[in-house]
Amino acid sequence: MWKPDRQSKQPLYEQIADHLERRISYGEFPPGSLLPSERKLAEQLGVNRSTVILAFAELRSMGIVESRTGSGTRVSMTKWGATPKHTPNWSRYAEGGSFLPNVPFMRKIREALAQNPGLVDFASGELSADLAPIEEITALMSRHRYTSYLGYDNPQGYSPLRQALVAYLQQYRGIQATESSILITSGSQQSLYLVTQCLLSPGDAVAIEDPSYCYSLPMFQSAGLRLFRLPVDRHGARPEDIRSLYKKHRIKMVFMNPNFQNPTGTVLDMERRRQLLDVASELGLPIVEDDPFSLTAYDGAPPSPLKAMDAVGSVLYIGSLSKIAASGLRIGWMVAPHSIVERLADARQQMDFGLSVIPQQVAAQFLKSPDFQPHLDRLRMQLQFKRDLVIEALRKELPGLVRFTIPQGGLHLWCKLEPEVHDGKLLEGAIRRGVVFVPGSVYGSDSGFVRFTFARAPADRIGEGIAKFAEALRELTGESSVRNSTE
The missing domain is CATH 1.10.10.10 (Winged helix-like DNA-binding domain superfamily/Winged helix DNA-binding domain)
Known part of the structure; x- marks a missing residue:
């Protein structure tokens, strides 16, 4: 600016x-x-x-x-x-137009970060530069000769990348896929956009978790969809709620983020996964599984995706490199029946004639390289370290004023504030002090929840950022420190 x-x-x-x-x-x-x-x-x-x-x-x-x-x-x-x-x-x-703008809080956060890049950023859902495999990718690009042809590529995506993903999905996610069942996208968000625009119609009812990242995406409202809530508890969404919504509203699709869910960080219970798949197959309901965080599991044992347990083809699976490597590569993928892949590839070609082939080539090389697993190991360790810094700072700065469940993977810490506060005033006060976060109402929850994303902020500024947030909260509540409570 x-x-x-x-x-x-x-x-x-x-x-x-x-x-x-x-x-x-x-x-x-x-x-x-x-x-x-x-x-x-x-x-x-x-x-x-x-x-x-x-x-x-x-x-x-x-x-x-x-x-x-x-x-x-x-x-x-x-x-x-x-x-x-x-x-x-x-x-x-x-x-005008049918595509709605971002929700006001997200626009305010974006404007604040643009005006003051020095803010401690607990809002951006991306990896900081020190967590991305920059050296590894730079070395790959210097060793390999990339394309001799810069024309339009296959609308499904670069064939060697889809081949690399077949091996990646089997090794890391336990998913059996073929090259023809994979569509390359510019990230999970484009995958969701294609689903909402091409597989659903205005007026269709869909089920999404509550709270859910989907509430922060106006694309669902822009598509004219009716959103119905699946409450998330400490074990994830309840499958019986899906049956109830189907009977009452004839929902046509279910959107799930079962592993380290955004924003709560919960992992869907294994028994609930089996019940969920049983309900979906009984009702003929497709499940869209968004799985961006699984490989960040801090213990190195990622939860299995629903797709790996799907015996009847109910699950449309979405993944990306944004949360485990680099958002700037803009590489995502979708695993779906070939008829769906063809339909969405045709629609995406109308939008942009396909993705740039060069980042697809880089991604293919990185997924196959010996550097990929060590990068994941380092990423998990560093994310856990940052998570612990946030928890330590909250316990120091806001004892008795905040509750949270400690996540075992992902990039987010979901917190319930004990005092009742106005989301907008709290965000404004935090920005004035030099820190930004996402209010819980962005994700459909009631006021009094916040999401701290710890992947973007430098480790040496996390304590400072939480202290600034605590100042803003105390200004609104007049509360003094008492005692921290964790679940």
Whole structure:
């Protein structure tokens, strides 16, 4: 994000005015469009509000913008030779369309991180640079010659990567698959998007866990789906709830994250897994299994996926490298009946003509390399270390004010706050102090829950981040430290 140069001899307000004029002239702010408020722009640029006021006054003097009390500052219609009937109403277009924007809390978190990269980040669900196999991948890229052809590839994905995944799925996840049953995607989220857009119709009822990562994805609402909750307890979702939802709402699909569930970190009980598969086969219900975290199991013994136990073909399996290697590779996969793979590959080809072949080649080499298993071992150890740092800091800073179950894998710690607090005010207070997290309501839970993701924050700043969060919580509650409670 552009910031004024404080070392320049040009006054800050003139720099801001010039910058805004350029953005207006380039069409980023068309005639008639509303500019950011003085207060918001001042926060974004790190200047006093009075400096922004002077910048707006400079633009008004040139006839570039117009300000009205109570209506904000807009780009002039007349300065640019435009009239309202000839100018597209870009604001209306931006607010239209069937694809909904991110939920407000997620947009606020993203904006805060963009404006202040120095925040202690307990919100981003990705690995920090020191957890990613950067050296291993760099070495692979230097040793191997990558593609001699840079055209469009097979719409199902790069064939050698699908072959590598057949071996990977069998060795690490106990899943029997064929190359033709695998679709390469740009990550789990694209897989879910393809499922919601291509296999379901507006008005269809689906079951998702509660709380669930799916609640944070507006793509479900954008597809016009009706969402019904499967409450998650310490043993995961209850299979009998699926039968009840089917009888009452005729649900057409079930979305599950059974291993180190996001956000709660729970693992679906083995007996419940068997019951779940029995119910699904009895009702003819497909289960979409999202399995991004299994290989992070800290004891090195990942829970089996539902797909490995699926004897009748009820489970559509989704995985990715984002949580176990590098999100920037944008490599995910789906294992499904060939007819479904063909349908989704055709749809994805209409979107982007297929993924870039180069990261697919890198991913194929990495999965087959002798570096993959040592990377997983190191990742598990480091994630457990970071998890323990978060727990230690919570026990020190918030005894008696927070409850949690200690996860045995994954990237998240799901916490219940003992005092009742307003999610928005707590997040705002935390951001002011220099830390960001995700409120539990983003995942469909009631207020008073938070998700701390510990994979992104540097280990040496985790204690600092929890201390800042504790300050924000105490400011809202007036509570003093008592005694920590864990389940």
